[in-house]
Amino acid sequence: MIEAPLEDPSNGDNVYKSVFIIFFQGDQLKTRVKKICEGFRATLYPCPEAPADRREMAMGVMTRIEDLNTVLGQTQDHRHRVLVAAAKNLKNWFVKVRKIKAIYHTLNLFNLDVTQKCLIAECWVPVLDLESIQMALRRGTERSGGSSVPPILNRMETYEDPPTYNRTNKFTKAFQALIDAYGVASYREMNPAPYTIITFPFLFAVMFGDLGHGTIMALFGLWMILKEKPLSAKKSDNEIWNIFFGGRYIIFLMGVFSMYTGLIYNDIFSKSLNIFGSGWTINYNESTIMTNKALQLDPRDAFHRTYPLGMDPVWQVAPLNKIIFMNGFKMKLSIILGVIHMIFGVVVGLFNHRYFKNTLNIYAEFIPQMIFLIFLFFYMTLLMFIKWMRYSASNPDPKSSHCAPSILITFINMVLFKESTVLTESCETPYMYSGQAGIQRLLVLSAFVCVPWMLFAKPIIIMQERKKRQHQPILPYSGEGQDAENGQPQSIQPAVTESHGGHDNEDMSEIFIHQGIHTIEYVLGSVSHTASYLRLWALSLAHAQLAEVLWNMVLQNGLKTGGAIGGVALWAIFAFWAILTVGILVLMEGLSAFLHTLRLHWVEFQSKFYAGQGYAFQPFAFEAILEGSGSSTEE
């Protein structure tokens, strides 16, 4: 058997070949041997008898092998060179082919004119861009050698739903993407994205509030922003990096706001800053101090001024009841922020109604919605402010701290029409201001009246309008207005859109059901969403506690060890602490707070006004096509 494998020319595999020398006598054996060899598909070579001839043959074969090897080598070299030269142009060719293919694909969508001489395209065009499109068409005509017939741009009327186009720059693009992920805005409705630019990082920061972690996040975002161009040129496949990089402005803003809320919460890596000096002083005498393991400061004697910026630093060193105080503050803060956010949402809905000329909605939906929200929940936030202002430990009864009524109990009693009870005799009254009982009853009754208002006003008015229309002669078909939303409720038009103005096709029962669902959603939602905002408190508490645990259980051990060993220990422990801080507190808590903020925006805020039934405007753009195909066909 030949030791070196030979290459099979048909499929390039290496095969082992064996050589046999066959001796035979006579012709008959010769034919038989030949047949057998043909059966085995063996190649037959004549072997000369004389050794000299055999040597000659061997040499001839060797020469031929060498020649053939040379030819093979040259061919391979040549092929390699041709391929290398082609490879340089390969990317350009791919791009060209994709562009051409996309152009022809789009051309296929055109209609052929009646005269078979030109192509007609129907497309959506942003009104503001009509000028630039005309100029582009003119440029195209010039560049293609100035054909005799210039392309014409005509504005058409249609009843179809136009796509939604929100112009964004690199800063606003990420926030718009957050909103679009839930649902693209319906045509011409209010876009929540500009408000999201600030409310999103702000609500995130309320949950994340730590000066140190906020700084880390802000620096990371800032680095990505400053190195925008080089980083985006390096097209990366890493999904996670692309997500972070795409949201660099969001991350930066979240970090900056977290620095602010961290400053107000007075929390930097679970420690407090003491910029202005604490407002609390010690005034127990020495014997009292030495005989008690723990003492509570009385605000009447120990408190002399409010810390001007944020939380007083004394609370950080009072682990025994710091959480009780912070809970009261943060829970009230969450409800206040939540109610204001929701009222803002309802007001945005008002702008929607006004734009679509939906006066029925303003009277039948917006006003009762506002009354319900304000009379109940905004009143609760007013109670919080009143309690903060009126009750103090340094006040005598009835405005002292132990007479301060619980706002939650007050609110529950208010809604259930129960009488509040006095806590002690000296408190005189369970109410915060005179006339509270009467005012509260009025507020609750007004709010309860809003429910049937929301439920029945709109369907009944629609019913009456239809009856009126049936008695009127049918108006001439006025096919005006390319947007069906502009159709007046009186004219008879096929209302294709979701606008409430033209509910002509729906059954009365369907309208009642729709309105019922809408009302129940709103009323129940206002209670549940208000409570849902308490997650602002919950997450900030969890974040603060995690940071404290990390400091007390990890870094403090390194700080407390003394001597040279302490130095080395601190160095190692700091690394561990830093990794846990970035991994758990910044990344994990950051992701968690991000998701909760997103939920607050998508559900609690947007359910008050957002329809989100549109589809995105996707113009023909080479970058989008190349980017899309480039990522899908990666070699």
Added chain:
Amino acid sequence: MGALPFIIFTAIFGVIGIVLPIVAPKGPNRGIVQCVLILTGATCWLFWLCCYMAQMNPLIGPKLHQNTILIMAREWGNQLPVNPEPHH
């Protein structure tokens, strides 16, 4: 409870949220810049206000450990009214 911090911080956030949007640079982004400034001023002011008002009239005081009290008395310049010798 002084009015000074209230005035100062309301003024700061008032400048951010009311004055700056009026003098915002004209350009395609004017609307967004105004929106951002107003919202920033409003939210940050409200946040500061809630924190300040929550501490204006405290209903409870901090409960401190003995060690903390002694250190606080020494480091934060508070004098113990009787037996002013601080323990080291």
